[in-house]
Amino acid sequence: MMKVIGKSHQKLDGKERVSGKAVYGHDIELPNMLHGSILRTKYPCAEIISIDTSKALSLDGVECIITANDVDVNNIGYKKDHPILKKGTVNCNRDEIAAVAARTKEIADKAIQLIEVEYKIKEGVYDPFEALKETTPRINEFGKGAEQFGNKNMAESFHYEHGNLEEQKAKSKVIIKKRYELPRVTHACIATSNITAEFNNFDGRLTLWSSTQVPFLYQRDIAHALKMEPSKIRVIQPIIGGGFGSKLDMHPFEPICALLAIKSGKPVQILYSREEEFIASPTRQPMVIELTTGCDENGKFTFREVEIIKDNGAYTSWGATTPFVMMQSYSSLYQVPACKFDSHAVYTNNPFAGSFRGYGNPQATFSIESNIDLMAEELGMSQAEIRLINANYKGEITGQGLHFKTCGAIPALKTVIEKSNYDKIMATPNTGRYRRGVGLGSMLHVGGGAKIYRSDGCGTTLKIDDYGYLTIVTGSNEIGQGSETVLAMIAMEELGIPKEKIKVINTDTDVKPWDVGVHASRTSFVAGNSLLGAIKLIKEKLSKKAIELLDVVTDDWEYANGMMRFNEFEIKLDKVVREMHFASPHELCMVNYFYEPPSKFQDKDFKGDVSGNYAFASQAIEVEVDTVTGNVRVLNVHVSQDVGRVLNPVGLQGQMEGGLATGIGYALTEEMIYEKGVLKNPSFHGYKMLTSTDMPDVHFYPIETYDEAGPYGSKGAGEAPLIPTAAAIANAVSNALGVRFYSLPITAEKVLRALASPTPPKEGLLREAKPVTKHQ
Amino acid sequence: MNFDVISPKTTPELLNAIYDNQSKNFRIGAGFTDLINQFKAQETEGLILINLAQLTEVDFKKISENEINFQIGALTTASELIDNKSIKENFPVLYQAANKLASTQIRNVATVGGNICNVSPSGDMTAALIALKATCHIIDCDGNERKELLSSFIRGLKKTSLTKKELIKNITIPKNFSKNIKSGYEKVGSRKSMEIAIVSLAYHLQMDDKGVITYAGVACGAVAPTIPFTTSACEFLTGKNINDISDSEKEEFAKRVLSYANPISDIRASDWYRKEVLFNISKTIFER
Incomplete structure (x- = not known):
């Protein structure tokens, strides 16, 4: 019986965050600190004829200015196709041309305006299909598309297949081919991008206070960019006000800030304004997906064939690698006998896309789940039934080689179908101004990390002090997701040490052991397992000493209330530790442990069991469409997710609601509107992120499958809640109106235009036309 | 943003501030929910802000009624309108408009006068007051007063009939002659x-x-x-x-x-x- 795990615990830093005491990057002030500001291009596509910084340099309070000509640096990004500071040409509207460090932010901003840049404006390329044409000029001079992929503007390309496609096509009774368009959206972190850099010119060491999600990879990337030794760079993470994948890559402003600190000899801080955050931070990858899917006469899926063109933007960040995740969904979400997947990321003069919670999966899932509804309609089968007969199952090894040792897909689907009254709403006639509809969407995502780097592991150091306090030094990172709270809970459970006596140290690369970073819903999984491994070692140490002190023979100690107990024998933990420290043979009560998940690298064909376990979820979402305004309102979200085991219920609920808020915005309102490479809505006025008042009731039903790979049987849960949301909402809107939308967001205007089209659906006939099969 | 602030506490202080600064570039603000955004987007060097937030004069703030109309002080906030039972009962249009404005935090400081003088085509309270045939009561720093129907007070996009000497003291709405x-x-x-x-x-x-x-x-x-x-x-x-x-x-x-x-x-x-x-x-x- 668990005492701590499975019961709700407040976030460790919850009080500091809500009371304003938490120290974010924006709150850092160092002696003699300067403020940095970046000059970005005026035009998304142009040649730079000249840059004149003389007027800016003569402004009182300006301490240094850098341009590409002043620095000796390497290109950055996944393809190393991205100069930190641009010279010669600019390729997108966030391009950095110069940077200033000055005594105040106001002076730095003013100096930026005084830098004179002469441009020769060029007609840019803003459509990836246009970029692929032979006559289109080469966009990124560092791109290796011509050599690698046979097209100069191709940045990255992936091909995957399994099964016999032609055979499965021949078996298909229904084949649906559709084209889906996904918008560019942004993370909209409440804390804007920030960095503070300090360089010690005596020992050549650089300290960065950074919001990165991946401090050790970041250390390596900064080192490469600046031609430094990685270990001379210390990364300290202040409290991070939102990550969501946006901080998985290093972006130009970060080495720029370091360069300003190195050149000026003083600490420098760069803080983005909200407008700059919209313009210059990474986005979700926009793409066009052409998906063909089939099923046989019984509704069993036969094949999926997909071709994706992604707008990579001018440079290559992690967005180009989202196919790693997308091909998992196309190949393995539901049972898929044959799959062929092609994805091409294409350079354009739009801003480059990065990683974003879900990593391509919301886009893939939207297309897959829409096609499933269409196949069911065509076949005359219920949308619920077709999903249930094709759902993933325990023991399944998919075409891609993913091994589902546990699988909550069917229970999750059944739960949301039942709890949402899916069949009843589907069958209810629909007339009048407000039309109700319900839609289903399911998802598959990694739940036990993802072996992409040479190690997907995480290190832990534990220390118990003379007073019985435990310090957990973990390689993992906290970006608000609540992992450090989960780690504290695990220690409370195992060692019986109260929460007040537990410290989690996780913010300093000079101190903490290796970890890949916070991504792929992995932190509680890898850091939890790592901590459990370390706890086992420290228990061995404590046990050995306690046996000696109490003169008993046992390894069956009960740890509770700061005590170790065995039958009538008991001793305080702090007493044991004091005896270790102060009595011969004098030793520390410290241990180190490194956990590496049992997952495997995928082979060159992208096949292999890449994660320690897999998470499954289904959502049934009920919407109400106002036919007068076109607005879609989400009334109820029923979400059931295979989380392996619930560790911290309140934290998990928070992940659900947060993910859904992002997913609902993606479905209905959020879109970065670009005209010829220029962002037209860089504010919360124009970019419609939903607010708390728009949140529907969230009904969450966790499915516990107790997967042996995870800590206490748990699986990663962070990204899942937003992945099937847009898909389920699109299906619900289609159910409500009888009109289907193939692009996101489903704005009020799109809805009204569809309703005003020459063949509007007939009132009242929508629902009756669809057969509803009961299934149990 | 860099500007001087004058914060009058009484009507004479306010009118003097307007009078004294006629030759200068000044703006009048109360809740600052729109003005600060405007300031961020413009050069504010040399600008003087006359801040009404500390004005104690009740005429600018109270909601009252006589036989023929309701008077709403220009500094009445959206939240104060929402909390007023007479407004809610008699003029649901105004209650709803105030209630649908922005967010609680903004409603707590945004004023009726500010909503009118911002002259946005999407002003919520302004639209309700136009439907109610509200009248603006305007005073100037020479001691003059005048009244003008709100729909004519607004002269165009971002334009009103206000001169540099004037400001709105309150708004009146004719009483309903029917309960239906x-x-x-x-x-x-x-x-x-x-x-x-x-x-x-x-x-x-x-x-x-x-x-x-x-x-x-x-x-x-x-x-x-x-x-x-x-x-x-x-x-x-x-x-x-x-x-x-x-x-x-x-x-x-x-x-x-x-x-x-x-x-x-x-x-x-x-x-x-x-x-x-x-x-x-x-x-x-x-x-x-």
Whole structure:
């Protein structure tokens, strides 16, 4: 019986965050600190004829200015196709041309305006299909598309297949081919991008206070960019006000800030304004997906064939690698006998896309789940039934080689179908101004990390002090997701040490052991397992000493209330530790442990069991469409997710609601509107992120499958809640109106235009036309 | 942002501040929910801000009534309007407009006078007050007073009849002559709060005890450079029985409202959408 795990615990830093005491990057002030500001291009596509910084340099309070000509640096990004500071040409509207460090932010901003840049404006390329044409000029001079992929503007390309496609096509009774368009959206972190850099010119060491999600990879990337030794760079993470994948890559402003600190000899801080955050931070990858899917006469899926063109933007960040995740969904979400997947990321003069919670999966899932509804309609089968007969199952090894040792897909689907009254709403006639509809969407995502780097592991150091306090030094990172709270809970459970006596140290690369970073819903999984491994070692140490002190023979100690107990024998933990420290043979009560998940690298064909376990979820979402305004309102979200085991219920609920808020915005309102490479809505006025008042009731039903790979049987849960949301909402809107939308967001205007089209659906006939099969 | 602030506490101090700064570039602010954003986007060097937030004069702040009208001080906040029972009972259109404005935090500081003087085509409280045929009471720093109907006080996009010497002291709304009213504010946007209307419709109808419409005030927001009082649509309704308006009459009414619309296309919506929605919501006001 668990005492701590499975019961709700407040976030460790919850009080500091809500009371304003938490120290974010924006709150850092160092002696003699300067403020940095970046000059970005005026035009998304142009040649730079000249840059004149003389007027800016003569402004009182300006301490240094850098341009590409002043620095000796390497290109950055996944393809190393991205100069930190641009010279010669600019390729997108966030391009950095110069940077200033000055005594105040106001002076730095003013100096930026005084830098004179002469441009020769060029007609840019803003459509990836246009970029692929032979006559289109080469966009990124560092791109290796011509050599690698046979097209100069191709940045990255992936091909995957399994099964016999032609055979499965021949078996298909229904084949649906559709084209889906996904918008560019942004993370909209409440804390804007920030960095503070300090360089010690005596020992050549650089300290960065950074919001990165991946401090050790970041250390390596900064080192490469600046031609430094990685270990001379210390990364300290202040409290991070939102990550969501946006901080998985290093972006130009970060080495720029370091360069300003190195050149000026003083600490420098760069803080983005909200407008700059919209313009210059990474986005979700926009793409066009052409998906063909089939099923046989019984509704069993036969094949999926997909071709994706992604707008990579001018440079290559992690967005180009989202196919790693997308091909998992196309190949393995539901049972898929044959799959062929092609994805091409294409350079354009739009801003480059990065990683974003879900990593391509919301886009893939939207297309897959829409096609499933269409196949069911065509076949005359219920949308619920077709999903249930094709759902993933325990023991399944998919075409891609993913091994589902546990699988909550069917229970999750059944739960949301039942709890949402899916069949009843589907069958209810629909007339009048407000039309109700319900839609289903399911998802598959990694739940036990993802072996992409040479190690997907995480290190832990534990220390118990003379007073019985435990310090957990973990390689993992906290970006608000609540992992450090989960780690504290695990220690409370195992060692019986109260929460007040537990410290989690996780913010300093000079101190903490290796970890890949916070991504792929992995932190509680890898850091939890790592901590459990370390706890086992420290228990061995404590046990050995306690046996000696109490003169008993046992390894069956009960740890509770700061005590170790065995039958009538008991001793305080702090007493044991004091005896270790102060009595011969004098030793520390410290241990180190490194956990590496049992997952495997995928082979060159992208096949292999890449994660320690897999998470499954289904959502049934009920919407109400106002036919007068076109607005879609989400009334109820029923979400059931295979989380392996619930560790911290309140934290998990928070992940659900947060993910859904992002997913609902993606479905209905959020879109970065670009005209010829220029962002037209860089504010919360124009970019419609939903607010708390728009949140529907969230009904969450966790499915516990107790997967042996995870800590206490748990699986990663962070990204899942937003992945099937847009898909389920699109299906619900289609159910409500009888009109289907193939692009996101489903704005009020799109809805009204569809309703005003020459063949509007007939009132009242929508629902009756669809057969509803009961299934149990 | 770099500017001087004067914070008068009494009316004479306020009028003196306006008088003394006639030769300078000054702005008057109360809740600052719009003004600060404007300041961020402009050069504020040499600007003087006359801050009304510390003014203690009750005339600027109270909501009161006499036999013929209600007086609302220009510094009344949206939250104070919402909390006032008489406003809620007598003028649901104004209550709803104030309640649909932005968010609680902004409603707590945003004032009626500010909403009017910001002269936005999507001003929520302004649209309601135009439908209610509200009148502005204006004072100047020479001691003069004048009254002007709100719909004529607004002269164009971002333009009012205010001179540099003047400011609004309060707004009056004629009392309802009937208890039988149909009044509301429809705000169309993509989220429930923190929204600026893509289209809005403010309507206030008074009926006799048989249901015959004796007063109709309808104004539409965000569909033209200013918020029009839709006279021809209102005339069309006057004399008709609210319980007996046919579908074709609803269409005619909506068409007449629409005739006042000359919307723009912007990132939030196209002109097509604004017209379509205005027409659609105009038809629906009789249904509830």
